Amino acid sequence: MAIFGALNSIFGRKPGTLLSNSMAIDLGTANTLVYLQGRGIVLEQPSVVAINRETNELVAVGHDAKAMLGRTGTTLQALKPLKDGVITNATATMAMLREFFSMAKTRRISMRPRVLVCVPSGITEVEVSAVRTALERAGAREVLLVSEPLASAIGVGIPVEGAAGNMVVDIGGGTTEVAVISLSSISANNSIRIGGDEIDNAISIYLKKQYSLLIGERTAELVKIRMGTVLEDDDEEYEVSGLDFVNGIPETYIINSEDIRKALKEVVGTIVEAVRHGLEKTPPELASDIVDRGVVLTGGGALLRGLDRLLMSETGLPIRVADNPLSCTVLGAGLILEDIYRYRNLLL
Ligand SMILES: Nc1ncnc2c1ncn2[C@@H]1O[C@H](COP(=O)(O)OP(=O)(O)OP(=O)(O)O)[C@@H](O)[C@H]1O
Ligand SMILES: [Mg+2]
Structure with a gap:
């Protein structure tokens, strides 16, 4: 061997x-x-584990453990051992x-x-x-x-060995990475520790402020995946259940796309800014390649509805979502x- x-x-x-x-x-x-x-x-x-706190034994991993997030009591604990792209546990x-x-x-x-x-x-x-x-x-x-x-660039079929510059923007759970690739290396990059988790968090904070509704991180992610949008013309409604923290009882509210747009405005603005900043750091010759070739969006966050259109209007560049952003x-x-x-x- x-x-x-x-x-x-x-x-x-x-x-x-x-x-x-x-x-x-x-x-x-x-x-x-x-x-x-x-x-x-x-x-x-999913990068999630469930552990028995008393015996320190592993109880579940992956999908099984994710289903337990926010649902465990004193004995069991479900946790994500990585945050912002790096190991925290x-x-x-x-x-x-x-x-x-x-x-x-x-x-x-x-x-x-x-x-x-x-x-x-x-x-x-x-x-x-x-x-x-x-x-x-x-x-x-x-x-x-x-x-x-x-x-990611190789995974979406970009010829990384060529001299021409290509931009990849990877919006993951914990990080957003903007990278310009040419000649098998990263010529310019900008990485921020903000991604899908922050988007979920923004939804939770908004619902708490607006409706006094407390929701768990699983629910926030579900709301994002079902009706997350940055498109002005999206008009949908969705029922969200959580705990009304004023009355202390479970409540259900109907939220709409406008709620989501407001909730996401700031965090999505930070992501757009990160892309702009990545472009500013790009050497002029490579920047002109990117104008021709456009930008590829990868990572689960690339699936947020309308993000590609928003980035296109904010940067003036052609933007394409990868066919397989999560893999x-x-x-x-x-x-x-x-x-x-x-x-x-x-x-x-
Ligand atoms: N349809 C969707 N709309 C919006 N966000 C989505 C969608 N599907 C998945 N996501 C989000 O994508 C994120 C996961 O993406 P991905 O698997 O690329 O992250 P990761 O590689 O684990 O994280 P990182 O690269 O930051 O360490 C999660 O925040 C998830 O909620
Ligand atoms: Mg990733």
Whole structure:
């Protein structure tokens, strides 16, 4: 196996030619995805764990744990071990990864895979080391790193090796990353620790202020996915239930698109500003490429209705939402694994 590993490292591997023992992982604030070399994407789960506080035992991970968010009592705790794109609870991250590894595992992949992990471009060395440690403790034999925007760009089919500049804007759960890519590297970037979680939060705060209604983070996300919009002409209604904090009893209100637009105005404004700022940092030659080629939106936040149109009117650039915004990062990392020799310069 060691010889195969070395050959894989040196020459890269054509699918099916050698036993593969590598996986790519997008360890996101909201979702974790795993790509097995030679197989494709095999796992897509929320980055959530549920733990028994008394015994410290892992009770559930992924979808099962997410369903428990905000519903647990004193014994059980459901939590997200990452925030703003980085690990905030090392033990829980490690336990979650170990579980995901075993869910993704097949007979072809050993317990100790080589792992290519995607990390935010603004990540610090301390945060990188936390990712590395969590993966190693979860069973990784070797950890390779790639910047998320580069992986996303490959995942949406951008020719990253060319000289022409391409802009990718990834709006994830915890971060928004704006990156200009050319010649296999990031030529300009702007990363803010604001993403889908902040959008959910803005909805919660608005409903609390406007209707004295307290809702949980799961409900806020659901409202966003069902009727989140920044389009002026959207006119929808939606029933939201929560706790009226004045009377202390459960209540249901009907909210409309105007409520949502008002709730999202500030946080969406911050995201638009981040894109503008990324453009300002772009070298002129690459900026002119972006005028021609436009911007690709990735990450779950790219699905917010009307965000592409808003960005188009605010920047004057052509904007396109990726076909697979939630999975393009891990797909790109997987493609790097499949042709590691070609993409070796992209690794951090
Ligand atoms: N239809 C939708 N409309 C708006 N937002 C959505 C939609 N679907 C998913 N999202 C949001 O996308 C976010 C998750 O996106 P993604 O999986 O790309 O994040 P992540 O990679 O886990 O986070 P990060 O990259 O910041 O660490 C969540 O906030 C989720 O609520
Ligand atoms: Mg992401």
